[in-house]
Amino acid sequence: MASVFIDGEAGTTGLGIRDRLARHPRVSVRSIASEDRKNPAAKLELMREVDLVVLCLPDEASKETVRLAAELGGDAPKILDASTAHRVAPDWTYGFAELAEGQDEAIRRAKHVANPGCYATGAIALLRPLVDAGLVAPDFPLTINAVSGYSGGGKSMIEAYDSGTAPSFELYGLGLDHKHLPEVMAYARLTRRPIFVPSVGNFHQGMLVSIPLHLDELPGRPDVAALGEALATRYAQGDHVVFAEATEPRIEAESLNDTNRMELRVYGNTAHRQAVLVAKLDNLGKGASAAAVQNLELMLGLA
Structure with missing residues (x-):
């Protein structure tokens, strides 16, 4: 048996990790x-x-716990940080196993792993293969839109929605400085800062991340099929991240709840030369706790 300490187990992410590890x-x-x-x-x-040790703490508290663990030297445990504190730190491994070939092995070898943000998981999964394939330029002016269930907003937001005092839908992050943007830029290999507009809806969990594209503005003017082929090829062997055909005219956010699965789709209009990339995931699953369990299994040699 491997032993794990969840520092901050009373929070939403910590409780989700603990519930999964209990089984x-x-x-x-x-x-x-x-x-x-x-x-x-x-x-x-x-x-x-x-x-x-899994850190489910505010950023500064996470940094302090990492400094404390360093006092143990060679006896220090491995650390998986679910906060924002170390996601772009050069001496930490990014905990998105599907990021690129060999990323899962890098997580297995790492002493320190940063668990990705929920919005960032969807955006990076959609964009990184297209940037690597040359279909989206690193400096392309991107807009990323997303909606999450209210459980991603922490205890105060959960209480507001559960009590019926919160609005049915709201945009936020309108200062255009959301904390997930640095990791989106770093791991999608972007050189121009995207405009990111997150929102929250009156449902407990689930998430959609969408990215609209004018195809004639992309390198080589690809068609909708080329975008889909790039995503399908990258994730062909995946268990947790899969490319799905965009057959339905509407898409809802909740069907992957309580899973560690993410589905990627490309919708488009050939006549208008427009496309929209869509990622569906559970903000508490592949976007947080389930991804953390996936990472700790790799780090502990259990997967």
Whole structure:
């Protein structure tokens, strides 16, 4: 049995990870006493005893825990950080196993892995294969739109929606400085900052990320089929990320809830030379807790 300590297990992501690991036949979860959660000595002693620590903390608290673990030297556990703190740090491995060939092996070898953001997971999955194939230029002026279930907004947002005091739908991040943009740029290999407009709807979980494209503005003026072929080829061997045919005229956000699966589609109009890329995932699944379990299994040699 591998042993795991979830630092911040009472939050939405932490609870999701703990629930999944409670059913895992090869992982045991260690917890710290509630009165010791802010006791560095107690936390250090527990980290000395486990194989891996998952950080479900605010950014600064995550950084502090990483510094604390470093005091253990060679006895330090592996660390999987679910916060934003280390996603573009040069000495951390990005925990999106489907990013490119060999990324899963890099996660297996890593001591420190950063779990991706939910919106970033969808955007990078759609864009990275197209940039690698030369179908989208790194400096292309992209717009990324997305809608998430309200569970991604934390306890206060969940309470507002559950009590019926929140609006049915709202845009946010309108300062155009969302915390997921640095990782989208870094791992989709973009050199121009996209315009990202996230939103939240009155449903608990589920997510759609969509990216509209004018085909005549892309390198080589590809058709809709070429975009689909690039995505289908990249994810042909995938279990968790798959290319799906865009056969239905509408797409809803919730059918992949409670899974570690993401579906990618390309919708288009040949006559108008326009396309829209769409990723569907569970913001609490492939966008958070289920992706974390996938990563820790790789890091612990269980997958």
